[in-house]
Amino acid sequence: MGPQQPPADDACPPGAWVDEELGGVRYGLAATVVEERTSPYQRITIIDSQTYGKGLLLDGCWMTAERQERHYHEPLVHPALCAAAAIERVLVIGGGDGGTARECLRHPGVAHLDMVEIDGLVVELSRRHLPSLGGDAWSDPRFHLTVGDGIAWAASAPDASYDVVLVDGSDPAGPAEGLFNRTFFQHCRRLLRPGGVFATQSESPEAFRQVHIDTVRLLREVFAHADPMYGWVPMYPSGWWSWTFACPDGPRYREPLPERAAAVAPGCSIWSPRWQRGAFEAVPAFVERALADAAAQP
Structure with a gap:
């Protein structure tokens, strides 16, 4: 050397x-x-x-x-928006940096996107210092920002008012703590239209092992169908990350609709239908055993 x-x-x-x-x-x-x-x-x-x-x-x-965000935002967004029966109305809870909204609005079928971010200062500083994350989303006429409590929004929004609900929150502490509990997930299910898809970041199976397993278990109880998907965000604790997708009427999130996938995949750095198939199959053995044990309990 x-x-x-x-x-x-x-x-x-x-x-x-x-x-x-x-x-x-x-x-x-x-x-x-x-x-x-x-x-x-x-x-x-x-x-x-x-x-x-x-x-x-x-x-x-x-x-x-700036040079890590696609590792996170593309896996959160595209399995859900490429699989829901319709994607006309989308709700993003959190996501104040703008990256999730940007990826959602790349889908031409989205007509209305509500983003509810509790901390307006996160939006302000992200727009000032990280403008590439939100890109054109901030000025897109389909985009509607509410600075407020996403948990309260989910509790008060009408039944069946969204085709896709995405939770882009931080770790389960501080203002994001309420994004990882049964009552919140039940409201998210209530908000979904028939054929809708719910998705959330679900932490690292290494650095947040029990939180990750408990989140997947709880989503399966609330939605009937839920599966974790694994990838990497090198700057995050352990670098190994997960997102969990849920539906009341079957695991439609596992099969991207070809027309929707073709519209966005060429602009992606991480996500593709092939990548997604492997990511859903990459369940570590200890998680598979823990979820099987939970399913076997009366």
Whole structure:
């Protein structure tokens, strides 16, 4: 191995690291803090890194970055929107960085998208520092932003008012804690039209093992049909991540409709129908056993 090359002029100076600490492990980037603010809900940090570009942390936990976000947003959105019976009306709970809304609005069949984000400062800072994430979504006439409580929105919205419901929340703590419980999931099921699909990020099976398993179990109880899908978001704890999809009337989320998939797949960096098939089959043995044990219990 030859001598190590000196850092580029635009590299972060030695020792300038931003870390998330979880369970005795640090997940960090060489980065500088661009802006940090505290809202009524959480501490919001914008960083700039040489490796992943600008990024967002909430209460010290990694949320997204310019060169990582597609690893997360494409898997959350496209299995649901390529499979629901209709996609005219979509609800996104959370998602203040704009990436989920952007991917949804790439589907021409979407006529109306409600995004309910509890923290308006997340939206403000994301639009200022991470404009590529939301892209044209912020000005799309189909897009309707409400700064408010997504849990309350789900509880009060009319029955069968959405074709797809997506939950793009942070870890189950602070303002996102209520996004991982039976009452909230029951309301999300109530909101779905016939043939509708629900999806949520469901944490890392490594770094949040029990939360992940409990989430899948609970969604199967509430919706009757639910399956986790596995991929990777390298900046997140362990790098190994999951999304769980649910339907009351059968696992339609496993089979993308060819016409819808063809409309979006060429613009995707991660998701494709082939990738999705493998991701649904990549259930680790310990999760498969835990879910089988739960199903066998009276």
